[in-house]
Amino acid sequence: MKPKLSGDLERILNRLEKSDLITLLTEEISGSDLNTLLLKVFNEKARRASPNDLLKRYTENRFVHPAKVEPLQLKQLEMDILKVAVNQGVSPLQLSPVAPLGCTSVVGTVDQNKVISALRGTEVVSDATNLIALHIADLIKYHKTSRENYMRYCTTHRHVRAQYFGGSPGMLAHFHLFCMVTSGVDQGSYDFEKKSLWEHIEIYRTIFKSLFNSRIEVIFSERGGYKDSAGLISRITDYGESLELNDVVISTGSPHKENQYYKGLQFTLKTVIEDEEYYIGDGGFVDWTQKMLGTKKERLLISAIGLDRLLV
Numbered sequence: 001m002k003p004k005l006s007g008d009l010e011r012i013l014n015r016l017e018k019s020d021l022i023t024l025l026t027e028e029i030s031g032s033d034l035n036t037l038l039l040k041v042f043n044e045k046a047r048r049a050s051p052n053d054l055l056k057r058y059t060e061n062r063f064v065h066p067a068k069v070e071p072l073q074l075k076q077l078e079m080d081i082l083k084v085a086v087n088q089g090v091s092p093l094q095l096s097p098v099a100p101l102g103c104t105s106v107v108g109t110v111d112q113n114k115v116i117s118a119l120r121g122t123e124v125v126s127d128a129t130n131l132i133a134l135h136i137a138d139l140i141k142y143h144k145t146s147r148e149n150y151m152r153y154c155t156t157h158r159h160v161r162a163q164y165f166g167g168s169p170g171m172l173a174h175f176h177l178f179c180m181v182t183s184g185v186d187q188g189s190y191d192f193e194k195k196s197l198w199e200h201i202e203i204y205r206t207i208f209k210s211l212f213n214s215r216i217e218v219i220f221s222e223r224g225g226y227k228d229s230a231g232l233i234s235r236i237t238d239y240g241e242s243l244e245l246n247d248v249v250i251s252t253g254s255p256h257k258e259n260q261y262y263k264g265l266q267f268t269l270k271t272v273i274e275d276e277e278y279y280i281g282d283g284g285f286v287d288w289t290q291k292m293l294g295t296k297k298e299r300l301l302i303s304a305i306g307l308d309r310l311l312v
Contacts, residue, residue: 062173069308078156090152098122099131107288114163128157129302132181137292151183176307192299194239217270221253225263232264281305
């Protein structure tokens with residue numbers, strides 16, 4: 001199939017008089033040969049650059065500048081949050097700065113152009129939950145762990161995303177997230193969905209109560225992907241009420257059934273710290289491990305909160 005080209009790509013290919021170059025590079029040579037070719041291209045680009053060129057690239061490239069957040073405060077916040085998660089049975093991971101090429105776009109609905117693709121079959125991590133999901137699928141497929149219990153992992157990680165927001169407040173080229181991923185298998189009656197989701201909420205409740213003396217509001221929004229998404233939310237809400245977490249406010253948001261990223265339910269986390277309102281994170285169920293392992297019995301819950309905004 002001939003790839004669909006943007007106007008800029010057509011202009012470049014016409015200038016090179018190589019209208020079939022994209023097809024040749026993607027279909028006619030192996031991934032290792034493509035990597036060899038690109039390594040040479042970038043090696044030559046770097047060899048021809050001067051120190052002044054390097055400084056100019058640094059000045060003009062929004063992805064490479066330091067964050068405005070205070071480093072010691074951020075590191076302390078990471079430690080405090082990870083300790084909360086560990087105390088509630090979640091295992092921390094120190095992830096690689098890079099993920100396999102296509103980590104966000106192959107199983108999710110994210111455009112690859114929103115990611116910084118790299119050499120050697122990698123891309124810069126733009127969503128740590130994707131990489132944790134791959135780690136979980138690898139453990140399951142190659143029998144490196146028991147499936148008797150839920151698999152619970154978390155991390156704090158700096159993310160890079162390539163889309164440009166035009167300088168919108170809070171929209172950063174790179175930013176820190178605390179992420180959690182829980183994996184299990186379908187036991188019927190939405191058992192995994194109820195228990196895993198409220199485990200995540202309980203951890204966020206503890207984080208904001210203990211570190212910021214604030215309460216959280218959890219906003220449930222219906223998504224497609226389950227036969228009875230409304231029933232799923234109802235069962236999860238009833239289960240949460242039975243836990244009697246009176247300082248957690250539950251509300252309902254607008255349905256987003258057309259958005260296929262989350263399945264069945266998305267939850268948004270809202271809090272107020274020193275009279276400032278934050279929509280600080282979200283989460284929901286995804287089908288990534290189902291796709292990677294080829295079984296509908298797999299269940300996966302992901303969630304994350306932003307850390308930079310809590311300190312800037």
